[in-house]
Amino acid sequence: MDDQNKNLLIATGLSFVVILIWFLLFPPPEEPAVDQQEPVATAPVEGDAATTPSTATPTEGTEGTATAPQAETADAPRLPIDTARLGGSISLTGGRIDELILKDYTVTIDEDSPKVQILEPVGTGHAYYALYGWAPGNGLEPADVPGANTEWQVESGSSLTVDSPVTLRWDSPAGLTFRRTVAVDKNFMFTVTQSVENTGEASVSAAPYGIVARHGEPVGRKKFFVLHEGVVAMADGKLNEIDYSDMPDMDMVASEGARADVTQVAENGWIGFTDHYWMTTLIPSQGTAFKQVAKYDEGRDIYQTEAVLPTVTLAPGETQQVTTQLYAGAKEYETIRGYEDAGVDRFIDSIDWGWFFFLTKPIFWLLHHLHGLIGNMGWSIIALTITLKAILFPLAFKSYVSMAKMKELQPEMEKLKERAGDDRQKLQQEMMQLYKKEKVNPASGCLPILLQIPIFFSLYKVIFVAFELRQAPWFGPFQDLSTPDPTSLYNLFGLLPWAAPEPGSTLALIFVGILPILLGISMFLQQKLNPAPADPTQKMIFAWMPWVFMFMLGGFASGLVVYWITNNTITFTQQYLIMRSQGYTPDVFGNIKSGFKKTPKDDKPAK
Known part of the structure; x- marks a missing residue:
């Protein structure tokens, strides 16, 4: 065989070697070690054995759980979501954003194809939703803070639109008044403001959190080596990706009975789930320290991402509030880049650019x-x-x-x-x-x-x-x-x-x-x-x-x-x-x- 054909054969062979290396040996990112002494605030997710949030005092590092009442939220009272690009509703049970339809996109190109729905309530098949709450701290019990099954009341607003936020209210037995105001922009970004007013006679503390929970793997997941589907997170400039298939291999947190990957963010970050074309991401206010948690509950087959913010302490008569954002929608380049330009740190990296990002971008x-x-x-x-x-x-x-x-x-x-x-x-x-x-x-x-x-x-x-x-x-x-x-x-x-x-x-x-x-x-x-x-x-x-x-x-x-x-x-x-x-x-x-x-x-x- 002449040298020309040898060169061609070598080039072809090496090309296959490169592709095989990507296919078979693509290493997952290293997982940060979980600090067992730090409490992992837990989202109250529903299932066969739903639990309340951790009862730990956020500053003490001890934890416990209690059984919560069962709740099927498909028929719960709801507030509609209606914008030019989004439809759906917020469940007053838990105050969850759990029904979200993208009006611009259909499942297939057929004329009678339904619109794409990315969030679904519990009880309708593959539940997928965003949930917010407070983990109880000093002076509080689980029943004193709103959880997954808390029945909220509408304080203002009848429908969530671009021009009309809605505010939910819940009065705690401990003399606290919790409010949650939800706003949405013209695209896919929700702004959630959680506030708590201490009308009691003693100081209390609690840690606000946001959660995206998914029951089971997404239907129709590609499972192709060139595409990442699962957790995507940014922590102070470092991107972390965990495939759905890798989450059952995360370290076990004994006190939670679940596997978790925990990262402490000093200033800027976000965390959520990404699919081929859709994404649901929690975004605390940039410049704020918080804890990222990626969690898998083996018993209930629930995948979960959490953003746990620092504990706040309220003196009698004091009010505290915290604002976070939720991106839930299509992975549109221009839209995501617009939010990055508006201050969401490295948000464009939520798109799966891969190892050769310096070329793919x-x-x-x-x-x-x-x-x-x-x-x-x-x-x-x-x-x-x-x-x-x-x-x-x-x-x-x-x-x-x-x-x-x-x-x-x-x-x-x-x-x-x-x-x-x-x-x-x-x-x-x-x-x-x-x-x-x-x-x-x-x-x-x-x-x-x-x-x-x-x-x-x-x-x-x-x-x-x-x-x-x-x-x-x-x-x-x-x-x-x-x-x-x-x-x-x-x-x-x-x-x-x-x-x-x-x-x-x-x-x-x-x-x-x-x-x-x-x-x-x-x-x-x-x-x-x-x-x-x-x-x-x-x-x-x-x-x-x-x-x-x-x-x-x-x-x-x-x-x-x-x-x-x-x-x-x-x-x-x-x-x-x-x-x-x-x-x-x-x-x-x-x-x-x-x-x-x-x-x-x-x-x-x-x-």
């Missing part, structure tokens, strides 16, 4: 602005790929020039092999002399290809995680670039009178659509720029690779396949033209013909 920025100019995500992906290929053209030029020079030296190298015979050391020495004489570096063709791998993996990451691709149309049958190709060979791409197989089914993987077929053809043609390897095993691998990839990637998002087709087409064109300019014309059609010829068997030696 600028690549997404470019895609975002191209989409703003073009107005069509399919053509924007093609324009982005062309732009990146243009930026990387110097590397590609160097690589393909090296390939052409190696091809020119091929006759000389064959002569060296004949003269050296089985003397491998002599062959290597003479080849090195030839390279030196002709000023050719055999590794120079491989290195530029390897340098491009992180860039194109970052592009792949961006296209996969970008919210802007969700239900983004291109043309014709391609009306959602975040889903697999809807066309299929099964019905001759719509010419036959039956429907294409359901995406993700076995038939859909076998009878691929137009885009995967074009991908396979583009890989096949790119491969035929060089003659097939002489080694039969390598020849077989190269022959099958385009078609294996065609079926493997057929179930991927259409936007990703569009990118791969564009990239392969540009790479083929660049390599062909550059190699011709260097005096070597690839025999594409000749290489295709030779690929259909059977390899002759070695002649048997004469007896």
